[in-house]
Amino acid sequence: MSAGWLRACALVVMGLFSVCALAKDKQPTVIVIGGGLAGLTAAYELQNKGWQVTLLEAKPSLGGRSGMATSEWIGNEKTQPVLNKYISTFKLSTTPAPEFVRTPSYLIDGTYFTAADLTTKQPATAEALKRYETTLDDLARSIEDPQNPSANNTLHALDQISVSNWLDRLQLPATARQLVNQQIRTRYDEPSRLSLLYFAQQTRVYRGVSDRDLRAARLLGGSPVLAQAFVKQLKTIKTSSPVSAISQDKDGVTVKVGSVGYQADYVVLAVPLRALNKIQLTPALDARHQGAIKGTNYGWRDQIMLKFKTPVWDSKARMSGEIYSNTGLGMMWIEPAMKGGANVVVNLSGDNARVMQAFGDKQMADQVLIRLHAFYPQARGAFTGYEIRRYSTDPSMGGAYLAFGPGQISKYWRLWEMPLQRVAFAGEHTDTLYPGTLEGALRSGQRAASQVQDLAAGKSFEPAKVVPVAAAAAAGAVAAKKGNFFTNLFGGDSDKEPVKAAAPIAPAPAPAPVPAPAPVQAPAPVAPAKVEPAKKATVKPVAKKPVAKTPAKKTPVKKAAPVKKPAAKPAATQTQAQ
Ligand SMILES: Cc1cc2nc3c(=O)[nH]c(=O)nc-3n(C[C@H](O)[C@H](O)[C@H](O)COP(=O)(O)OP(=O)(O)OC[C@H]3O[C@@H](n4cnc5c(N)ncnc54)[C@H](O)[C@@H]3O)c2cc1C
Numbered sequence: 001m002s003a004g005w006l007r008a009c010a011l012v013v014m015g016l017f018s019v020c021a022l023a024k025d026k027q028p029t030v031i032v033i034g035g036g037l038a039g040l041t042a043a044y045e046l047q048n049k050g051w052q053v054t055l056l057e058a059k060p061s062l063g064g065r066s067g068m069a070t071s072e073w074i075g076n077e078k079t080q081p082v083l084n085k086y087i088s089t090f091k092l093s094t095t096p097a098p099e100f101v102r103t104p105s106y107l108i109d110g111t112y113f114t115a116a117d118l119t120t121k122q123p124a125t126a127e128a129l130k131r132y133e134t135t136l137d138d139l140a141r142s143i144e145d146p147q148n149p150s151a152n153n154t155l156h157a158l159d160q161i162s163v164s165n166w167l168d169r170l171q172l173p174a175t176a177r178q179l180v181n182q183q184i185r186t187r188y189d190e191p192s193r194l195s196l197l198y199f200a201q202q203t204r205v206y207r208g209v210s211d212r213d214l215r216a217a218r219l220l221g222g223s224p225v226l227a228q229a230f231v232k233q234l235k236t237i238k239t240s241s242p243v244s245a246i247s248q249d250k251d252g253v254t255v256k257v258g259s260v261g262y263q264a265d266y267v268v269l270a271v272p273l274r275a276l277n278k279i280q281l282t283p284a285l286d287a288r289h290q291g292a293i294k295g296t297n298y299g300w301r302d303q304i305m306l307k308f309k310t311p312v313w314d315s316k317a318r319m320s321g322e323i324y325s326n327t328g329l330g331m332m333w334i335e336p337a338m339k340g341g342a343n344v345v346v347n348l349s350g351d352n353a354r355v356m357q358a359f360g361d362k363q364m365a366d367q368v369l370i371r372l373h374a375f376y377p378q379a380r381g382a383f384t385g386y387e388i389r390r391y392s393t394d395p396s397m398g399g400a401y402l403a404f405g406p407g408q409i410s411k412y413w414r415l416w417e418m419p420l421q422r423v424a425f426a427g428e429h430t431d432t433l434y435p436g437t438l439e440g441a442l443r444s445g446q447r448a449a450s451q452v453q454d455l456a457a458g459k460s461f462e463p464a465k466v467v468p469v470a471a472a473a474a475a476g477a478v479a480a481k482k483g484n485f486f487t488n489l490f491g492g493d494s495d496k497e498p499v500k501a502a503a504p505i506a507p508a509p510a511p512a513p514v515p516a517p518a519p520v521q522a523p524a525p526v527a528p529a530k531v532e533p534a535k536k537a538t539v540k541p542v543a544k545k546p547v548a549k550t551p552a553k554k555t556p557v558k559k560a561a562p563v564k565k566p567a568a569k570p571a572a573t574q575t576q577a578q
Contacts, residue, residue, distance in 0.1 A: 027050065027051070027052050028050075028051050028052070028265050028266070028456050029051065029052045029053075029054075029252075029263075029264035029265050029266075030046050030051050030052070030053055030054075030264050030265060030266045030267065030268060030452055031053075031054050031055075031056060031253065031255050031262055031264045031266075031267050031268075032046075032053060032054070032055045032056070032267075032268045032270060033055075033056050033243045033246075033255065033267060033268065033269050033270060033271055033279075034056075034057065034058075034064065034269070034270035034271040034275075034426075034427065035055055035056075035057030035059075035062040035063070035064065035227075035231075035237065035239070036062075036063065036064025036065060036066075036227075036270060036271075036427070036441060037063070037064065037066065037223065037226065037227060037230075037438060037441040037442055037445065038064075038270040038426040038427045038428065038430075038441040038442070038444045038445040038448070039055060039057075039064075039268065039270030039271075039426060039427075039445065040055070040062065040227060040230035040231065040234070040445065041086075041230065041426075041441070041442050041444075041445025041446055041449070042268040042270060042424075042426050042445040042446070042448045042449045042452075043055045043230070043234050043268070043445075044230050044233055044234060044445075045445065045446055045449035045450075046268075046449045046452060046453075047233070047234060047235065049449070049453060051452075052236075052264075053234065053235070053236065054236045054237075054238065054262060054264070055234060055236065055237045055238070056238050056241040056243055056255065056257060056262070057237065057238070057239045057240075057241060058240070058241065058242035058243070058271075058275070058396050059239065059240070059396065060239050060240050061239065062227055062228075062231050062237070062239065063223070063224050063227035063228070064227075064397070065391060065397060065400070065401070066222065066223035066224045066226075066227050072218065072219045072222040072223050072438075073097060073101055073215045073217070073218055073219075074087075074094065074215075074216065074217055074218070074219050074438075075213055075214045075215070075216055075439075076213050076216035076217065078213055079209055079213045079214055079216070080437075080438070080439045081439075082439055082442045082443050082446065083226075083438050083439050083442055086226060086229070086230075086442065087219065087226065090226070090229035090230075092219060092220070092221075092225055092226060092229060093219075093220040093221075094217040094218060094219050094220065095217060095218050095220065096216070096217055096218075097215045097216055097217055097218055100320040100321045101215050101320075101321040101322060102211050102212050102215050102321075103115055103211050103321075104183075104211075104321070104322045104323070104324060105117075105320075105321060105322070105323050105324075106118060106179055106323065106324050106325070106326070107323050107324070107325040107326070107327075107329065107332070107375075108122065108125070108175060108179075108325075108326050109326065109327065110327075110374070110375035112313070112323070122175070124173055124176075125173060125175045125176045125179070128172045128173050128176035128177075129176050129179065129180070131170070131172070132167075132170060132172060132176065132180055135170060136199075136200075136203055137203070137207065139158075139196075139200045139203065140200050140201075140203035140204040140207050141204075141207070142154075142155065142200070143155060143200055143201055143204040146201050146204045146205045146432075146433060147414075147432055147433070149197055149198075149200070149201040149204075149409060149413075150197060150409060150410060150413070155197060155200075156197075156410065158195070158196045158197040158200060159195050159196070159197035159198070159404075159406065159407055159408070159409045159410045160406055160407055160410075161195075161196040161197075161406060162191065162192050162193070162194060162195070162196060162405075162406050163184060163191035163192070163194040163195075163196050163199045164181075164190075164191035164192040164194075165192075165196070166196050167180065167181075167191055175326055178326035179324050179326055181350075182324045182325065182326065182330065182331060182349075183324050183331070184199070184350075185299075185349040185350030185351070185352070186301070186324070186330065186331040186347050186349045186350075187436075188202070188299050188403040188436070189297060189298070189299030189300060189349070189350050189403040189405075190300075190349075190350030190351045190354075191350075192351075193297055193350070193403070193405050194297075194403055194404070194405065194406075195404045195405055195406045195407065195408055195409055196406075197404075197409050198403070198404035198408075198409055201409075205433050205434070223438055226438075238257075241257045242257060242258075242396075243255055243256065243257055243271075243279055244256050244257065244258065244278070244279060244280065245279060245280040245281070245282070246267055246269070246279060246280070246281050246282070246423065247281075247282035248267075248282065248283065248421050248422045248423065252264060252265050252266075252422065253265070253266065253267045253422050253423070255267060265422070265456065266422045266423070266424070266452045266455060266456065267422060267423045267424070268423075268424050268425075268426055268445075268448045268449070268452060269423050269424070269425050269426070270425075270426035270427050270444075270445065270448070271396070271427065272298070272396070272397050272398055272399070272427060272429060273292065273293045273296050273298070273398065273402075273429055274293075274298070274395065274397065274398020274399065275395070275396045275397065275398065276293050277293045277294060277398075278395070281423075285420070288411070288412070288415065289415065289420075291411065291412075292411070292412040292415050292416075295405075295408065295411075295412075296402065296404065296405075296408055296412055296429070297399075297402075297403050297404060297405035297408060298392075298398055298399020298400060298401060298402060298403060299349065299350070299399060299400045299401055299402075299403035299436070300349060300350060300351075300353040300354055300391075300392040300399055300400060301347055301348070301349040301350075301353055301391060301392065301400035301401075302347075302348045302349075302353045302356065302364075302388065302389060302390045302391060302392055302400075303345055303346070303347055303348075303388070303389045303391075304345070304346050304348065304364060304365060304368055304386060304387070304388045304389075305343055305344070305345045305346075305386060305387045305388075306343070306344045306346065306365065306368060306369060306372065306383065306386050307341055307342075307343050307383070307384045307385045307386065307387075308341060308342045308343070308344070308379070308382040308383055308384060309341055309342075309382045309384055310341070310342060310378075310382050311334070311342035312342070312372075312376045312378040312379045312382045313334075313375075313376050320334045321333070321334060327371060328352060328367075328371055329346060329368065329371050329372065330346055330347050330348045330349055330352055331346075331347040331349065332344050332345065332346050332347070333345040333347075341384065342382075344372070346368050348364075348368075349400075353392050354392070357390075357392065357393055361386075361388045364388060365386040365388065369383060400436070401428055401429070401435060401436030401437075402428060402429035402435040402436055403436070414432055416429065416430040417430060417432065417447070418461045418462075419448075419451050419452075419455060419461050422455065424448040424449075424451040424452050424455070425444075425448060426441075426444040426445045426447070426448035427441065427444055428440040428441040428444065430444045430447075430448075431443050431444045431447075
């Protein structure tokens with residue numbers, strides 16, 4: 001063997017080694033789409049683990065659906081562990097919640113009642129509310145595993161029933177029914193648009209959690225402060241960058257914002273489903289995912305804050321905290337008069353919010369003020385202004401938050417928990433236990449970040465398996481211990497009726513089509529967004545490059561990025577949707 005040939009071989013081998021070393025050392029890249037709390041969490045976690053992260057947000061500001069109230073009520077560590085972890089990591093200020101917010105109260109035809117008042121002054125309503133709660137609790141008890149709510153045929157059948165159908169059977173007196181409707185539409189959506197199984201599953205998740213733990217403290221500045229804490233940590237954020245297309249191939253992903261393309265190894269897609277509908281994916285999503293994007297129900301909830309010089313309700317009633325009204329006022333928060341005035345945040349939810357879409361902002365404020373003035377005649381004189389946030393028709397949100405409609409758990413359960421090739425999904429709507437909450441959004445961001453890590457390490461994700469529906473005979477095992485499933489379901493006390501396999505009542509009619517989105521005012525900016533100059537982009541811009549049409553193939557295993565800390569698995573403890 002000649003010395004020259006040996007030298008050539010050595011050079012080739014050395015070359016191969018250095019290519020391998022380069023591949024090993026190459027910093028993995030990820031694009032996070034959506035700058036709400038889910039996207040911010042995913043970006044933060046991946047950046048901490050050594051990834052080059054670029055966050056693309058459609059709006060000029062970050063924070064997405066963070067709340068309007070200047071300070072948010074939050075649960076304690078037991079009920080919202082992930083939220084509390086970030087609050088402590090970022091050293092955000094909280095104050096303990098005062099007593100008045102810890103339990104809801106009621107405004108019945110203009111008269112204010114605490115829960116205790118109701119028992120003595122409106123015993124029929126109080127008893128009916130108790131019966132409703134007991135029946136709902138029985139229903140929730142029948143779900144053993146909230147991660148798998150349709151574990152048997154009987155539970156599966158509940159998904160075909162709407163909550164209003166179930167409430168009709170309870171035959172509550174009119175006032176109690178109005179209050180129950182109001183509570184459900186504020187937390188989820190109109191009862192007629194909500195799957196009974198979803199309602200039961202969510203009640204199961206929060207079963208045994210006390211109101212005191214759920215409203216334990218106040219986050220000063222509200223959730224926008226948390227969003228800003230994440231923003232401060234992130235190196236590359238591009239606001240006003242609505243993503244229009246994502247294509248994947250064997251080498252990576254290309255993300256298009258107008259005519260500009262960004263390339264990276266992976267994508268975290270943290271936008272609500274209606275917004276996802278506007279992003280073109282290549283290869284295209286399958287029929288089930290597309291059906292979910294178009295069909296999954298979102299609750300409607302808009303917020304209007306009315307500002308007064310003084311608390312006009314003081315003369316008549318104390319009014320404080322979270323109040324459910326039986327009139328068109330919806331659910332109200334009375335904000336403590338911290339800045340010399342008094343604020344009422346009125347939540348218009350469900351069909352009340354849908355109807356209000358016909359009104360402009362000022363008209364909407366007037367409508368609410370007229371109703372308040374009817375009870376509190378000083379209201380008009382003391383009124384100083386309003387702020388409105390419309391989540392329902394904002395095209396980047398398409399609703400307040402996920403609220404599965406009848407039949408939708410059966411079709412779309414845990415669909416977005418699994419990555420598709422190089423794309424992992426995040427957002428409150430992808431969290432199984434805590435959709436519609438800050439906790440759910442944060443958990444989903446952590447989960448997506450750890451999935452991207454796993455993908456880079458060569459792990460492949462199987463589509464989520466639907467746990468087979470067990471024999472009808474095993475139905476409602478827990479509920480069956482006391483009464484039977486369907487007698488408990490409707491608040492009865494007889495246990496003579498046998499457990500049936502099929503739904504005994506007609507499936508709920510499909511919810512009425514949602515009115516076409518009206519033009520809306522953009523939500524108030526969370527805080528000035530940090531816009532990085534283009535040179536700081538961590539992914540390669542590929543301006544005007546046509547999007548690759550090649551279908552994604554299985555990609556070779558990549559070495560995982562250096563990990564500073566193991567990904568914290570979010571604990572599955574309980575919290576409250578509101
Ligand atoms: C009225 C209301 C009250 C609430 N109250 C509470 C409460 O008291 N407690 C609680 O825990 N939770 C509450 N929530 C829920 C909580 O606010 C949400 O669950 C959470 O903020 C959702 O975060 P997200 O990141 O999943 O989605 P989002 O915040 O919606 O973030 C998605 C982001 O993606 C962006 N985007 C969309 N399309 C594109 C695109 N094509 N390209 C780039 N970016 C795009 C959007 O602009 C948005 O910023 C409330 C929600 C509402 C609406």
